Amino acid sequence: MKKNLLTGILLVVSGIAFAQQEITYYKKGVRQAKKGNYLKAKKFFTIAIEENPFSSAYYNRALAKSYLQEYGSAIEDYTKAIELRPHFAIAYNNRGADKNELKDYKGALEDYSKAIEQEPLYARAYYNRGIVYYNLREYNKAIADFSKALTLNPGDKEAEKNKAIAEKRKNEETNFSVIVI
Secondary structure: OHHHHHHHHHHHHHHHHHHHHHHHHHHHHHHHHHOOOHHHHHHHHHHHHHHOOOHHHHHHHHHHHHHOOOHHHHHHHHHHHHHHOOOOHHHHHHHHHHHHHOOOHHHHHHHHHHHHHHOOOOHHHHHHHHHHHHHOOOHHHHHHHHHHHHHHOOOOHHHHHHHHHHHHHHHHHHHOOOOOO
8 A cells, every 4th residue: 555655646746847947948948938049949849849748838839939930830839739628719810820821811801710719819810810801802891800900909010001902902993994995
């Protein structure tokens, strides 16, 4: 009985040490990312994931990969973070951003919409979805999303600028007429 109790205590203590080690690597990754050392950050997040996979480590490794323009691999990590934590609006938003970089507009729209569904006051997700709608030449939808982003985050200069551009493009296309001779 004493031996089983001692074994159980050792397993708990070693589990705590194991958890502390993964957190140490995770924190090192965060520090490196804050310094802009994304390659080193990616390495530390990878070690943390190998020790014990958890959503924040996948998410932050995905961010590092995004900064390194490794979009496909970043999307895989965002997906894993979302699997581990399904209500992770910012992971949906950032995965959408990487899909947008790869010109997967349909996938980006789905991710931004999912982020908005989870957090209806998430101004950046509306803004980002507006960018995709603009790229698809769906100017009314783009204007609506830029307007919503501005309602949620008044004074957002990027949203103001892009809303004005979308309105101008919409007007140009509306006023464009073909003359047939």
